Amino acid sequence: MVARIYRPARSAMQSGKAKTRHWVLDYEPSKPKVVEPLMGYTSSGDMRQQVRLTFETREEAVEYAERNGIAYEVEETPRIVRSRVSYSDNFRYDRIQPWTH
Numbered sequence: 001m002v003a004r005i006y007r008p009a010r011s012a013m014q015s016g017k018a019k020t021r022h023w024v025l026d027y028e029p030s031k032p033k034v035v036e037p038l039m040g041y042t043s044s045g046d047m048r049q050q051v052r053l054t055f056e057t058r059e060e061a062v063e064y065a066e067r068n069g070i071a072y073e074v075e076e077t078p079r080i081v082r083s084r085v086s087y088s089d090n091f092r093y094d095r096i097q098p099w100t101h
Contacts, residue, residue: 001048002028005061006075023061025053025072 004026008019027048035042055061058074065072089095 001030001071003065003070003072004028004075005058005065005072007077009077023055023058025055025061025065025070027051 006024006026007022008024010017010020027046029044029046029049031044031046033042033044053061053064055064062072062074064070
């Protein structure tokens with residue numbers, strides 16, 4: 001069973017950096033999900049899919065996986081650096097591009 005160690009991305013509804021500073025260890029599914037014919041629920045017999053461990057650093061997550069004999073893959077997500085632009089910059093008199101509308 002392979003585990004995945006990664007940093008979660010921000011959600012679309014989130015403007016801050018909450019829940020993106022820690023590292024997460026998730027197990028990859030070992031059994032496919034099954035739709036139950038009576039009620040239509042989606043279920044799985046794989047209990048490890050319900051486990052999500054969080055760590056402060058990448059090294060702690062890797063150390064935990066190695067100590068417990070868990071095969072793992074580390075996913076490095078590239079950091080997107082955005083320039084700081086304020087709303088009032090749209091109305092500056094010395095704009096590089098003219099106002100279009």
